[in-house]
Each structure stands twice: as C-alpha cells, then as structure tokens.
Amino acid sequence: MTQGTMQGASHKRILGAAMAGTAVEFYDFYIFATAASLVFGPLFFPTSSPEAQLLQSWLTFALAFIARPVGALVFGHYGDRIGRKATLVWSLMIMGVSTFLIAFLPSYAVAGWIAPLLLCILRFGQGFGLGGEWGGAALLAVENAPEGKKARYGMFPQLGAPVGFILSNGLFLILGLILSDADFREWGWRIPFLLSAALVGIGLWVRLKLTETPAFAASLEEAPPPKVPVAEVVRTHPLQLFGGTFAAIACFAIFYLSTAFALGYGTTKLGMAREDFLGVQLVAILFMAAGIIVSGYWADRTRPAFVLSWGCAAMFVASFTTAPWLGSGNLFLTGVYLSLLLFVMGLVYGPLGAWLPGLFPARVRYTGASICFNAAGILGGALAPNIALQLSEQGLEYVGYYLAVIAVLSLFGLLLLKSRDEAAI
Secondary structure, eight states: OHHHHHHHHHHHHHHHHHHHHHHHHHHHHHHHHHHHHHHHHHOOOOOSSSSHHHHHHHHHHHHHHHHHHHHHHHHHHHHHHHHHHHHHHHHHHHHHHHHHHHHHOOOHHHHHHHHHHHHHHHHHHHHHHTTTTHHHHHHHHHHTTOOOHHHHHHHHHHHHHHHHHHHHHHHHHHHHHHHHHHHHTGGGGGGHHHHHHHHHHHHHHHHTTTOOHHHHHHHHSSSOSSSSSHHHHHHHHHHHHHHHHHHHHHHHHHHHHHIIHHHHHHHHHSSSHHHHHHHHHHHHHHHHHHHHHHHHHHHHOHHHHHHHHHHHHHHHHGGGIIIITTTTOHHHEEEHHHHHHHHHHHHTTHHHHHHHHSSSGGGHHHHHHHHHHHHHHHHIISSSHHHHHHHHHTTHHHHHHHHHHHHHHHHHHHHHTTOOOOOOO
C-alpha cells in the first residue's frame, strides 16, 4: 500500500469518526426533543392544559443547553491538556448512558415528582456529554485537514446532525405507524432510547481506533499545555469568545424552531397528523444536509465567515415566510417552509466547523470553540421553542420577527471578528 493510499484511508477513518460520533450524539439529543414534543408532557407533568404540559416538557429540553457550557468547560479543559481522543470517548459515553437510562424512567402517575426530577437529571447528563462532543469532533476533522480543504473536512461533524435527526425521527415515524397511540405513549417511546446503546457502541469502536491530531502534538512540542485553559482563553481571546458565540446563535434558533417548535405547533395548534409531520421533516432535513455540503465547498473557495454572512442574510429573508407558509395548515407549504429554513440552517451551520476553531490557537482551541458553540446553544436554542410558542399566541408573524432578530445578532457577531478570522489550523 502506498503512502498516499494509507493517508487517504487514515483521513477517511478520521472523517468517519468525526461524523459517526456526532451522529450518535445528535441522535440521542433529538430523540429527547421529539419525545418532549410528542409524549413527555402528559407522561411527566400533571396539568390539565396540553399547552402547559408542552411548555414544561420543553423546559426539560432546555436544561441540556444549560449543561452544555458546563460540559464544554470540563471537556475543553481535558481536551486541551491531555488530548482530543480520550476526551471524545468520555463525552460519548456520558451522553450514551444518560440517554439509555431515560428508557427506564417511571411516569408521574407511578412515581410522582421523582419522575420529572429523574428526567431533568438525565437530560442534564445528555447536555453535559454533548458539551464536549462538537468541539472535539470539529478539531478532529479540521486539525487533520489538508491545506485548502479545512471547511470541507469541518463539515463532516456537521453532517452528523442530519444523520442523527433522520435516525431519530425515522424511528419515531416507524413506531407511530406500527403502534397504536396508546401503545406508543405507554411504552413505544422508550424504544429509541434503548436502541441508543447499540449506536453508542459503534461510535466508541470507531473513536478508540483514532490517534491524536497533528496540531495538538505540535502545540505540546512548543510549550506545556495550559494549566487552566478556560482562564487563558478568557484572558487572551475575549473578543473571539463574544463574537464567536453570537455568530453561532443563528443555527440553533433556526433548527429548533423548524423541528421542535414546528412539530409541537403543527400537531397541536394546526391539528396535523404526527406521522405526516414527521415524514415532512424527514424530507426537509435532507435540505439541511445539502446546505451543509454546499457551504463546505463554498467556504473553501472563499472564506467560512463570508458564507456565514450570506447564510444570516438568507435567514433574515426566509423568516418572513413563517406566518404565510407554516401558518397555512397546508402540508405541502409547511414542507416547503421547513425545507427552506433547514437549507439556510445548513449555510449558517456547515462553516462553523472550520470557522470557530480557526479563531483560537491550538493550545486553547478545544476550550474556546466549545464555549462559543455551547453558549450559543443557550442563547439561540435553549428557550427557542418556548419563546416561539408564546409569540405564536400573538400571531406566527412574531415568530418570524424573532428569527429575523436572531439573524441580525449573528451577523453582528461576524462583523465584530471581520479582521480576525480565521487563524492557521
């Protein structure tokens, strides 16, 4: 086998590991989001109003976003001190165990207040594990990328998101078709959480075969690792942390509004069938994958920040279709709306894999990129479904205005760093 062939095989394994791990982690994250929109309300929260149950269910969903920056600090610390590989293995294990245990939770009718408490604890565990996942997977890809292909390599962890979503919603759709509503609500929703164990096993098997990235090895040769990476990155790169966080909020807001909020709103307020809506979302998520791929190649031809700016502009325009298309109650128009938003989401999500790590030097890159990404998750995604549901009471056009404001805030973050992107990786 020639050296070029061996390098090609090594790069394929690295990209496969980056995408496979994030696919498993996002599968775990999305099955909770889907279950929270469909069944967790009446199972864990004893109120008579379906709207109140949905709001409380989405609040448990938001807990993971609070946990993610905590995970980012912990895993970023060890990722910058002991390496990317071990940190990625542990983040996947913590996420996987938390998800698997949700399958065994009792309902409120059986265990009272203990049931939602346990749900919140395990949801926090999911967020904690995911907090260390994205930053490590992105570094694994871009720190091994050949010159001129940073964005294309960086898009592979991002592609794990639509893969995880398809696995999650596809399984819920199949269960909805073969089970009665009563069986689905009683025990069928637990199956996706049980099956997560098999996916985690695959992800661990792939990641345990990896070696450390060249950039991390080179940084250790230049100087000892920082004793407290978060202190160093806050002291030396405050503008990058601030601008990077705001630039990333757009992808979270647009995703969770077009998935969790749209699913909950469509099946409750608009009375659409659950299976029909899940099927439409499965088609629409393919447009997100297409947007990620387009953005990766486009960013390598230009710059990641340039593509992100155009994505924010497209998000601003697309936000004004919320009321006429989603609010129409027409399944086809709803599908067009979701496809448009998720394609745009690909444009504001795909380049982040190369752009955020490029804001920081290798010695604090895991910590810096992870803080930005997960802090953006709180600002852009944690309460997005709840805020949108409240705004929709005044009219869906206000949900569109909310998306437009988020797009402007992300553009502001990009403009703050206009002269500072992207450092050598």
